[in-house]
Amino acid sequence: MELLRLGPIGHEIPAVRHDGVCFDLRPLIDDIDPNFFAANGIERVRKALAAGELSTLDGADEMRIGAPLTRPSSIVCVGMNYAAHARETGAEPPERPVIFFKMPSTISGPNDPIELPPYATKADWEVELGVVIGTRTFRVASAEEGLDNVAGYVLGNDLSERRLQIEESGGQWSKGKNLPGFTPLGPWIRPAAEVDPSDLRLRSWVNGEVRQDSSTSDLIYSVGEIIFQLSQAMAFEPGDVILTGTPQGVGLSGQYPYLVDGDTVELELESLGRHRQVVTVTE
Known part of the structure; x- marks a missing residue:
């Protein structure tokens, strides 16, 4: 379904x-x-x-495919949550989940264009497994109980503007994560009962060239563990989205150029569909 x-x-x-x-x-x-x-x-x-x-x-x-949900109260994101991604950035795996937030206004459809302002010179792609919360979730007792609060799963692109995130951030990642349209979601939500989130292949391409090719088995903190740990500090509401992190192969690694006008970004996550987004720079 x-x-x-x-x-x-x-x-x-x-x-x-x-x-x-x-x-x-x-x-x-x-x-x-x-x-x-x-x-x-x-x-x-x-x-x-x-x-x-x-x-x-x-x-x-x-019909155009829109984001498969609307108006979540929050989008909570986990950074540095794949072991290989942590290594490529030169960081040690975090001892606790690294958290930042995105605004609901960043949500867009899976095939909508990525519209960048001219000062967004370091825009980066990030294929991610998204979690949709089904019930109010606060202080769950275990990772297993955390999974019981998941309604479904969705493919997301956690787009980032690295200059704003790192060079002009003031120490806060969210500044580089919240340009309009910077959270494409979709094409669909699949119910949690139909998905095993522990070993899903996820990939990304830019202009047809592979950038990321990994599995959720490389997650440092599993979906259940993320919900367990975060719910000790915050209450999730029905319809909230958690983005669980991205694997190695992003522009921040220095291996690839950042996105420019005319680039095509494609993402795919096993059982959760595919995205295709064309970059446009707007004045």
């Missing part, structure tokens, strides 16, 4: 794809948003599918 939002920006239609057929969710829900997750929306969709209560969405294949 794949949860999607299809249509023009700001007018996306909530939908579900099952066995290759796309169904319209508007008779059942308003949108795929925090209220959807708080009301056990995934189970409601599953029951409606089983009962044959949903109609097909005409023209779904021709």
